[in-house]
Amino acid sequence: MADYSESSIYARIEVNRLIDFKNHIFTKYNESEMKSMMESIEDMGVTDPILVRPHNEYEGMFEIISGHNRVQACKRLGKRDIHAVIYEELKDDSAAELMLIETNIKKRNLNDFKISEKAKIVARRYKLMKNLNKRKDQLSDIERSKFNELEKDNPFNIGTRQIFYYVQIDDNxxxxxxxxxxxxxxxxxxxxxxxxxxxxxxxxxxxxxxxxxxxxxxxxxxxxxxxxxxxxxxxxxxxxxxxxxxxxKPEKTFKISPEIIEKYFPDLEDEGDIQMTVELALDQYFSQSS
The missing domain is CATH 1.10.8 (Helicase, Ruva Protein; domain 3)
Structure with a gap:
């Protein structure tokens, strides 16, 4: 994940000053998951600070970038405030949303999501990167530096073909x-x-x-x-x-041995992702052979 530490401030913020991110695309915890988080917070407190930025419309309020579930759990427990990292220079909405996606994927593996959710997440990041690439000159120095880091990153461990598939599913x-x-x-x-x-x-x-x-x-x-x-x-x-x-005309099928899956696909669990990766590799192999 990109590091914004040089523009961040650590503080405790009252939970009633926190507002959900306006373009939050991640499914929030169900009741069982929320109760489990509440029990953890009661036992150990919030061990990982939430990430926020000053709200661009409401003075004195903050927009949550990462930590929506932790904030909700604290509210239900009657907690007055929560430990947070404030990114004061993160003013561009697309850059902030990219950070939201990065931090959520870091905490919740992409394969934990349903196909439609996975498609929405992958498609959204792809479009945000495309949008930011067109207007790099409008970003602050810090935002531009972090965007350049994100361009080299592949948080989903999937190839170009898979990204296209997910964008197509999400859009159409x-x-x-x-x-x-x-x-x-x-x-x-x-x-x-x-x-x-x-x-x-x-x-x-x-x-x-x-x-x-x-x-x-x-x-x-x-x-x-x-x-x-x-x-x-x-x-x-x-x-x-x-x-x-x-x-x-029966369909041709083949199986991949567990050894090959473990060797070449240690980070992929979804059968569809593995199949798409194999197809992309074969496309590249035969195009080079010809």
Whole structure:
């Protein structure tokens, strides 16, 4: 994570002077997780200070960058104040949001999130970096220095292809299909294929899947190609799933041994991420070979 220590101040701040970050994209703790945090704070106090910046609209108030759950736990416990690090020079909203993403990922591994949440986080960081890169000259010296550090960083341990997949899912996949991703009924690569359909067509596919039809990547790819010439409907989907030629052509599958996973993917747990990494490596290998 980028270091802003030269522009920070350590202090205790009253919890009633703290306001949630306006573009907070992370899911807050559920009741069970919150109670566990409250018990920890009662036993040991807040061992890790929250991160804040002066609020740009309300004088005397502070915007939380990291520590939303800790602040909520302290409020519920009746705590008057909390230990905080104040970043007085962190005035750019995009730079502050990048810091929010970094600190949350440091505390909560990306693989702890649902696919739709993961897509939102990855896509948001990508867009923030792109936005800041266009206007480096508008940043303060400290913010510009830290942005240059962030450009070299890869907090998610994923490649360019995976980033593209997640951006595509976040931008174009309907909420209904994102829910199927989160429940494990729709794979990441299949979701990317379906994200090219119109919202209405995606709703048709969702209804078809909820009727008990399993959708493989192979069929999702066929649906995407079919949508280039016809509107996807239940009838079209039935034709695709009942195509005898497709049934006679079994899908090719392969397994990766646990040893290879441990050697090459120690930081990746999601099967979709591993599959995308393998695909990217093969793309690079065959492009170099040719």
């Amino acid at each position: 996949l309907t909420t209904g299909l994102k829910d199927l991703c989160d429940s494990g009924k729709l794979g990441v690569k299949s979701a990317v294929e379906l994200s090219y359909l119109s919202d209405a067509e995606q709703d048709v596919v969702r209804s078809f899947m909820l009727d008990g039809n399993k959708l493989s990547y192979h069929k999702a790819n066929i649906i995407r190609k079919k949508a280039e010439s016809v509107e996807i409907s239940i009838e079209v989907l039935n034709d695709i799933f009942n195509d005898k030629a497709l049934k006679k």
